[in-house]
Amino acid sequence: MRLDFELLLPDAPGELAPVLRAVADHGGNIQSIMHLHERAEGDQVPVLFTVEMQESDTLKLLDTLTRSHRLLRVNHEGGPVGTTVLLSGHVFQARIDRLLDPLFDLGARVERIDARVAGRDKPSAVLVRLSADDKAAMGAAMDALRKRADKDGLTVMASVEESA
Amino acid sequence: MNAAAEEGPADGSGPADSGGPVRVFLAGYGTVGKALHRILEDEADAIAAQAGRSIRLVGIARNDRFMVDPDGVPLKEVRNRDWATGTVMEALGAVDADLFLEATPTDLETGQPALGHCKAAFREGMPVVLANKGPLVAAYDELMERAEAAGVAVRFEATVAGCIPTLSAVRESFAGDTVERVEGIFNGTTNFILTRMAEEGSDLDQALREAQSLGYAEADPTADLEGHDAAAKVVILANAVLGRTITLDDVAVQGIRDVTRESVELAKAHGYHVKLIAEVDRQGTARVGPRLVKQGSPLDVRGALNAVHFRTRLAGEVTHVGPGAGGKETAAAMLGDLVGLVRSGN
Numbered sequence: 001m002r003l004d005f006e007l008l009l010p011d012a013p014g015e016l017a018p019v020l021r022a023v024a025d026h027g028g029n030i031q032s033i034m035h036l037h038e039r040a041e042g043d044q045v046p047v048l049f050t051v052e053m054q055e056s057d058t059l060k061l062l063d064t065l066t067r068s069h070r071l072l073r074v075n076h077e078g079g080p081v082g083t084t085v086l087l088s089g090h091v092f093q094a095r096i097d098r099l100l101d102p103l104f105d106l107g108a109r110v111e112r113i114d115a116r117v118a119g120r121d122k123p124s125a126v127l128v129r130l131s132a133d134d135k136a137a138m139g140a141a142m143d144a145l146r147k148r149a150d151k152d153g154l155t156v157m158a159s160v161e162e163s164a
Numbered sequence: 165m166n167a168a169a170e171e172g173p174a175d176g177s178g179p180a181d182s183g184g185p186v187r188v189f190l191a192g193y194g195t196v197g198k199a200l201h202r203i204l205e206d207e208a209d210a211i212a213a214q215a216g217r218s219i220r221l222v223g224i225a226r227n228d229r230f231m232v233d234p235d236g237v238p239l240k241e242v243r244n245r246d247w248a249t250g251t252v253m254e255a256l257g258a259v260d261a262d263l264f265l266e267a268t269p270t271d272l273e274t275g276q277p278a279l280g281h282c283k284a285a286f287r288e289g290m291p292v293v294l295a296n297k298g299p300l301v302a303a304y305d306e307l308m309e310r311a312e313a314a315g316v317a318v319r320f321e322a323t324v325a326g327c328i329p330t331l332s333a334v335r336e337s338f339a340g341d342t343v344e345r346v347e348g349i350f351n352g353t354t355n356f357i358l359t360r361m362a363e364e365g366s367d368l369d370q371a372l373r374e375a376q377s378l379g380y381a382e383a384d385p386t387a388d389l390e391g392h393d394a395a396a397k398v399v400i401l402a403n404a405v406l407g408r409t410i411t412l413d414d415v416a417v418q419g420i421r422d423v424t425r426e427s428v429e430l431a432k433a434h435g436y437h438v439k440l441i442a443e444v445d446r447q448g449t450a451r452v453g454p455r456l457v458k459q460g461s462p463l464d465v466r467g468a469l470n471a472v473h474f475r476t477r478l479a480g481e482v483t484h485v486g487p488g489a490g491g492k493e494t495a496a497a498m499l500g501d502l503v504g505l506v507r508s509g510n
Contacts, residue, residue: 125429
């Protein structure tokens with residue numbers, strides 16, 4: 001299975017090595033490592049690891065890592081998933097509650113909403129952070145959102161990396 | 165078809181190995197054609213060393229006029245010499261050539277006139293290198309069947325993401341592997357516009373005007389802004405790489421005209437950039453539309469760059485980044501196909 005996790009690491013040579021060793025010790029295969037410099041906290045930088053590994057070993061790996069590092073986020077297939085979607089157009093005229101209600105019915109949760117409104121008659125932009133218990137629920141919620149948005153003439157921009 | 169004709173026949177498929185230079189004919193003498201002519205002249209020795217034979221441009225055609233010379237058409241003579249009046253087919257009858265280069269303007273609906281040019285080249289037993297997407301989008305199966313029947317190869321690296329190794333990567337680097345999915349940024353014009361909107365706070369019209377002034381966008385930018393250019397590349401990838409048979413009608417297309425400055429700003433504030441993403445896989449996905457990509461991720465490329473992300477069964481995930489358009493860059497992709505065919509013919 002695929003496991004994504006973010007750790008806060010000092011931005012210095014050699015800091016990755018113990019993490020890589022722990023992943024290897026638990027039978028994991030690193031797929032990608034991404035330093036998220038735009039979210040750096042002083043000399044600490046969040047690093048996103050994507051690892052392919054046996055599901056039975058994930059908790060042991062995370063337990064090992066949290067003893068020495070601050071774990072910011074975990075996402076694994078089969079567990080809770082999150083995604084971000086940007087709606088562009090006359091979102092408020094379309095009534096945002098009508099857009100989101102079907103998602104709640106499908107088990108999705110709205111974690112955050114942020115909006116930019118240029119003017120009364122101008123298109124607005126609304127960013128919605130969604131979560132759900134699993135990929136299937138998120139997929140169904142996203143399908144419902146796309147259908148509703150399409151009827152209302154809105155543009156839906158879903159995240160590529162968190163596609164559902 | 166099928167990958168077989170794109171690969172070329174098994175018995176070696178390149179131009180006739182008659183010794184001496186390989187004689188090539190070029191249809192289309194716009195930005196790409198002229199750039200290719202210049203490269204063939206300026207880099208002649210290096211190309212000959214890599215191809216194993218020298219390459220001689222013996223004919224050029226544009227807008228029902230042509231110029232042929234069995235000894236080669238020198239770049240500096242193009243303006244001085246008289247152009248004969250006649251079609252590409254007539255031009256092909258006026259000079260012996262071994263290989264056909266197609267770089268005329270694209271018509272995604274009919275594939276013409278390039279489709280007719282390719283068929284004429286096949287009848288003459290010539291392999292074809294295309295920069296023109298038209299025949300591949302409008303009549304992929306017919307084109308490949310004709311090539312196979314004629315026993316000649318067709319190459320078209322320049323039609324998808326310019327000089328980024330895409331089709332050749334599948335043919336060579338991923339040989340034996342299975343490409344499950346391809347996604348990415350296949351249109352440099354829209355990527356330039358979205359980059360400027362994110363970095364300068366421009367609205368779409370301002371960024372478009374800047375793109376046009378810098379030569380990144382056509383006077384009529386419809387095909388880019390509406391996503392049709394990227395959709396054409398999805399069709400080519402689906403047919404040539406993913407074993408599917410689809411047309412433009414099978415691609416769900418949404419362009420970037422409705423992407424507002426506020427959308428781009430909001431995405432940026434939350435760690436994303438808006439990009440026009442094309443996606444195609446073996447399961448039935450074929451779509452183009454604006455999406456969010458995480459800042460700093462492999463697909464977060466700036467300006468007029470393109471990015472091609474492969475998901476393969478064995479190699480996993482691989483991303484190629486580079487210039488996706490431009491005269492010299494597209495000509496370089498055609499040259500790669502040309503040299504590859506000459507090598508295989510040897």
